[in-house]
Amino acid sequence: TWEDGEIRSVKTRDLRVGDYILAPNRVPETPIKQSFDVARFYVESGDRIGGLPGKFISDLTIDRDTGKKRIPPFIFSLPPEHRAAFLQGFFQGGGSVLGGGKTTPPQRRFHNTSLDVVNGICYLLMSLGETYSVYQRRFENPNWSDGYEVRQRARRYGKKETEIGELALTKILRIETYDFKGFLYDLVVPDTQAFAGGVGMIFFHNSDGKLTLTTQVGGLLADIRGQEEAERLVREVDALWVRYGADGEPHSGDLDRIEAVARQAALAGLRLQHYPIRHLGTERSGDILGAMHRDLVERGVEVRVRTEVARVLTDNGTVRGVETVKGQVFTAPYVIVAPGREGAGWLTHLARDLRLNLSINPVDIGVRVELPAQVLAPLTDLLYEPKFLYFSRAFDDKVRTFCVCPYGEVVTEWAGDVLTVNGHSYADKRTENTNFAVLVSKNFTEPFKEPIAYGKYIARLANLLSGGIMVQRLGDLRAGRRTTDQRLARCITRPTLKEATPGDLNLVLPYRYVVNILEMLDALDRVAPGVASRHTLLYGVEAKFYSSRLKLSRDLETEVRNLFAAGDGAGVTRGLVQASASGVVAARAVLERL
Numbered sequence: 001t002w003e004d005g006e007i008r009s010v011k012t013r014d015l016r017v018g019d020y021i022l023a024p025n026r027v028p029e030t031p032i033k034q035s036f037d038v039a040r041f042y043v044e045s046g047d048r049i050g051g052l053p054g055k056f057i058s059d060l061t062i063d064r065d066t067g068k069k070r071i072p073p074f075i076f077s078l079p080p081e082h083r084a085a086f087l088q089g090f091f092q093g094g095g096s097v098l099g100g101g102k103t104t105p106p107q108r109r110f111h112n113t114s115l116d117v118v119n120g121i122c123y124l125l126m127s128l129g130e131t132y133s134v135y136q137r138r139f140e141n142p143n144w145s146d147g148y149e150v151r152q153r154a155r156r157y158g159k160k161e162t163e164i165g166e167l168a169l170t171k172i173l174r175i176e177t178y179d180f181k182g183f184l185y186d187l188v189v190p191d192t193q194a195f196a197g198g199v200g201m202i203f204f205h206n207s208d209g210k211l212t213l214t215t216q217v218g219g220l221l222a223d224i225r226g227q228e229e230a231e232r233l234v235r236e237v238d239a240l241w242v243r244y245g246a247d248g249e250p251h252s253g254d255l256d257r258i259e260a261v262a263r264q265a266a267l268a269g270l271r272l273q274h275y276p277i278r279h280l281g282t283e284r285s286g287d288i289l290g291a292m293h294r295d296l297v298e299r300g301v302e303v304r305v306r307t308e309v310a311r312v313l314t315d316n317g318t319v320r321g322v323e324t325v326k327g328q329v330f331t332a333p334y335v336i337v338a339p340g341r342e343g344a345g346w347l348t349h350l351a352r353d354l355r356l357n358l359s360i361n362p363v364d365i366g367v368r369v370e371l372p373a374q375v376l377a378p379l380t381d382l383l384y385e386p387k388f389l390y391f392s393r394a395f396d397d398k399v400r401t402f403c404v405c406p407y408g409e410v411v412t413e414w415a416g417d418v419l420t421v422n423g424h425s426y427a428d429k430r431t432e433n434t435n436f437a438v439l440v441s442k443n444f445t446e447p448f449k450e451p452i453a454y455g456k457y458i459a460r461l462a463n464l465l466s467g468g469i470m471v472q473r474l475g476d477l478r479a480g481r482r483t484t485d486q487r488l489a490r491c492i493t494r495p496t497l498k499e500a501t502p503g504d505l506n507l508v509l510p511y512r513y514v515v516n517i518l519e520m521l522d523a524l525d526r527v528a529p530g531v532a533s534r535h536t537l538l539y540g541v542e543a544k545f546y547s548s549r550l551k552l553s554r555d556l557e558t559e560v561r562n563l564f565a566a567g568d569g570a571g572v573t574r575g576l577v578q579a580s581a582s583g584v585v586a587a588r589a590v591l592e593r594l
Contacts, residue, residue, distance in 0.1 A: 112150075211577050241576075318560065360548055372434075375531060395516060397516050409496035412468070421469050471500035477514070552565060556570070566583045
């Protein structure tokens with residue numbers, strides 16, 4: 001709610017007074033309280049690619065009741081350049097352009113009486129990194145229809161990262177609860193990032209947080225720094241997370257019972273990888289990172305957000321600073337680049353510009369498995385997140401479980417311009433299902449050097465065939481038939497990702513991957529009977545894109561003197577704990593040289 005030009009209350013469960021959210025920095029004439037539900041577009045439409053022409057006309061053209069128009073559902077799964085072209089045509093054909101000069105770009109506007117159209121256009125703008133304002137319009141003239149106006153400051157469509165020109169960090173002063181019966185589309189940020197915010201009618205929240213307290217998975221620090229020091233770093237960063245609010249004891253389990261499970265797994269051809277897990281919870285990660293940020297600010301650290309670095313400046317093989325996209329130069333004798341997994345592409349381009357050596361990491365492709373929580377309860381109660389490793393009989397490929405979410409839910413996430421699937425568990429909320437990923441790891445050899453493009457190609461195929469995420473019963477996958485709405489309705493496992501489209505993953509995943517996944521599920525069934533039930537659900541696809549690995553020294557220094565790289569973006573870590581530890585390594589290396 002708005003009072004005197006400021007946000008006075010935020011209606012959500014996951015934020016607290018004193019937190020900050022992203023919100024429009026201009027007050028709408030009449031705030032719109034309707035939430036956006038992209039899932040409804042998919043569920044209610046029944047659209048398929050083969051029926052586009054008729055549906056497209058009936059959805060958007062003038063032969064339909066104006067207030068009932070909507071954006072055709074297939075538009076949301078198009079590649080970015082096609083979504084951009086659609087928006088350009090939409091504004092040119094049904095909107096107007098106002099203002100504009102040498103320093104101020106023009107503003108595009110359109111008015112519509114259909115809230116579904118407004119919601120759809122806002123979502124498309126958001127998916128391209130564009131920002132906008134929404135106003136509710138009421139006219140005194142009875143011949144004019146009331147409706148909604150979307151205003152968008154003109155910038156280049158399709159640009160992945162644009163300035164958030166109409167948003168500002170706003171402090172929450174009061175929170176009130178209320179019963180809301182409508183829809184909310186919840187965007188989740190993958191793996192290691194955490195924040196909360198919103199744009200228009202879309203709410204963002206932080207991701208599920210798990211600290212895997214080991215050097216055996218999640219990175220290469222043991223190879224880089226040695227096993228003893230890597231273990232010490234893991235203990236140190238775990239203590240830091242606890243200091244900033246990660247409460248509770250790590251899940252370690254009964255060692256005798258764990259050993260019995262490991263023996264049973266070995267008989268099935270599986271290797272149990274048991275490590276202590278500290279679960280932060282989706283709803284708590286933002287609080288912890290917020291506490292870290294406040295501590296940094298209190299120590300005098302200046303944090304500049306929305307400041308994109310265009311290039312790293314060097315002189316005779318030594319770093320000299322960075323230059324932003326606006327041409328601002330920051331000189332520095334030492335630079336640490338840690339852009340995270342989302343910034344891996346940026347770091348790859350940087351490496352090419354600086355002629356740094358890169359090695360190609362594998363890409364993991366597979367499915368998200370969902371089943372009744374009681375099937376895995378003996379394992380998740382003991383281990384919380386059981387990790388199993390398997391090498392397939394047919395192809396000797398590495399297959400593994402990943403990100404087990406006891407009593408959790410399946411969610412979607414964007415990997416650049418493709419929609420993939422993931423899972424979450426909450427600290428204070430439970431469902432009747434457990435989900436986990438089964439991933440096939442593949443290392444490519446010369447001359448192929450684009451594993452991420454390969455993984456996105458498969459994910460994009462699933463988007464094309466299903467309009468988003470595909471779900472299939474395991475029994476139907478084995479039988480070589482598509483799961484239909486009717487077959488899904490008879491499934492005893494109730495899907496938590498309601499907007500997933502029933503389909504056939506055999507049309508998406510290569511034969512080699514399907515065989516590997518089926519072998520893995522059959523092996524798991526020998527440890528936890530019921531995993532390979534015909535009622536087990538498979539969502540596709542899940543993919544993990546790992547950064548190309550930079551050539552780094554023991555101190556994580558690149559081939560450019562005094563330029564360091566850390567975290568997932570540098571290709572040396574794959575999770576919260578070792579990413580945190582790599583930051584400590586790089587920072588201490590700088591301190592030793594000061």
